[in-house]
Amino acid sequence: QIQLVESGGGSVQAGGSLRLSCAVSGDIHGVFCVGWFRQVPGKEREGLVAIESLGRIRYEPSIKGRFTISKDSAKDIFYLQMNSLKPEDTAMYYCSADRRVSVCRDSDYDGAALEYGYWGQGTQVTVST
Numbered sequence: 369q370i371q372l373v374e375s376g377g378g379s380v381q382a383g384g385s386l387r388l389s390c391a392v393s394g395d396i397h398g399v400f401c402v403g404w405f406r407q408v409p410g411k412e413r414e415g416l417v418a419i420e421s422l423g424r425i426r427y428e429p430s431i432k433g434r435f436t437i438s439k440d441s442a443k444d445i446f447y448l449q450m451n452s453l454k455p456e457d458t459a460m461y462y463c464s465a466d467r468r469v470s471v472c473r474d475s476d477y478d479g480a481a482l483e484y485g486y487w488g489q490g491t492q493v494t495v496s497t
Contacts, residue, residue: 369486373393374488375388375391377492379495380493381497382454387450388404388491388493390402390445392445399467401468401471403419403465404416404417404435404446405464406459413462414477416428416448418474418480455495462488464487466484
């Protein structure tokens with residue numbers, strides 16, 4: 369089993385920044401793909417970015433340039449740095465993991481949510497005007 373724990377969410381004004389963390393633990397050997405998603409009530413989960421174990425990264429075009437994923441391999445923590453936040457970025461943010469690298473390469477960023485096998489509990493981000 370793999371456990372994922374997100375943290376770092378909170379409330380921020382538009383234009384501000386937040387850094388989310390995703391701590392991965394458990395049987396992490398062979399985890400080849402980690403992703404970040406967000407969801408607002410009543411809407412489908414939205415895929416944001418995916419990172420492969422060897423470092424290849426794919427960003428959903430609408431957030432590229434504002435959001436950056438990184439990882440601390442020594443601590444098994446994945447970060448999502450979010451800059452220039454907008455009110456429409458308000459959502460619950462989730463990290464996810466899977467042992468298949470193909471999940472990271474799914475061109476359907478949102479549909480990939482159905483493929484990930486492991487999820488964290490989420491962390492709320494609220495951006496006010």
